[in-house]
Amino acid sequence: MGKTKNVTVNSEAKTTKVDKYAQKHQEEVAKVEKKAKVAGKRISEARRMIDKNREYSLSEAIDLVKKTSTTKFVASVEMHSIVRKEGLSVQVALPHGTGKEKKVVVANAEVISDLENGKINFDILLATADTMPKLVKFAKLLGPRGLMPNPKNGTLIKNESDGKNFAVDKITVKTEKSAAVVHTMVGKVNMDDKAISENIKAIISAVGERQFVKIYLSSSMGPSVRVELPR
Numbered sequence: 001m002g003k004t005k006n007v008t009v010n011s012e013a014k015t016t017k018v019d020k021y022a023q024k025h026q027e028e029v030a031k032v033e034k035k036a037k038v039a040g041k042r043i044s045e046a047r048r049m050i051d052k053n054r055e056y057s058l059s060e061a062i063d064l065v066k067k068t069s070t071t072k073f074v075a076s077v078e079m080h081s082i083v084r085k086e087g088l089s090v091q092v093a094l095p096h097g098t099g100k101e102k103k104v105v106v107a108n109a110e111v112i113s114d115l116e117n118g119k120i121n122f123d124i125l126l127a128t129a130d131t132m133p134k135l136v137k138f139a140k141l142l143g144p145r146g147l148m149p150n151p152k153n154g155t156l157i158k159n160e161s162d163g164k165n166f167a168v169d170k171i172t173v174k175t176e177k178s179a180a181v182v183h184t185m186v187g188k189v190n191m192d193d194k195a196i197s198e199n200i201k202a203i204i205s206a207v208g209e210r211q212f213v214k215i216y217l218s219s220s221m222g223p224s225v226r227v228e229l230p231r
Helices: 002-048 058-067 109-116 132-145 160-165 193-207
Strands: 076-083 089-093 104-106 124-126 170-176 179-188 212-219 225-227
Touching (some): 058 076, 058 225, 089 193, 104 160, 109 132, 170 193, 179 193
Antiparallel strands (some): 076 179, 089 170, 212 225
């Protein structure tokens, strides 16, 4: 009978422990659902501020993107465009940067060692003619991320000292592989409206006004605003 009581007690203890885990899980789920509900409400309110059937001037669109940003962090301002041809790739020097600090490194023994371990601790990778052959084996790691050095975007440099003068505000504006669609970051919501506007105009000028079919702006998690095409 003593053994039976022990089994019963142990069984009850296990049940109590399981119940506590279940209760904790339910509490966590409730918190997530509450946050999602609040976020959903903010997004719905933001969407109501935008007329989907209207094209806004660039200044109006930037103002709306800032007002409808629903994140607690400083969101990015994104430009989403439909263009006339696939395979588009243009280098653009943004006059005011994207508002995001970029870490630039020149390929050396330490960087190559990190890559061998699958580590990418940089935003831009530069290489010289001597180090470029050593990066070929990392093409599958770097290529899809747009980090493989090449002469077209200026990341293939003559010597290591040239890395100090590399323009970090230069971006590559290119279409997706299977569609004439371009997605690019043009700033942060805490940047001056004029700075964001001038960044966008620099992209439009570099790509060519006639290339654009549709242009939309949005914050990282906000609704999109259609922008009037440049005339």
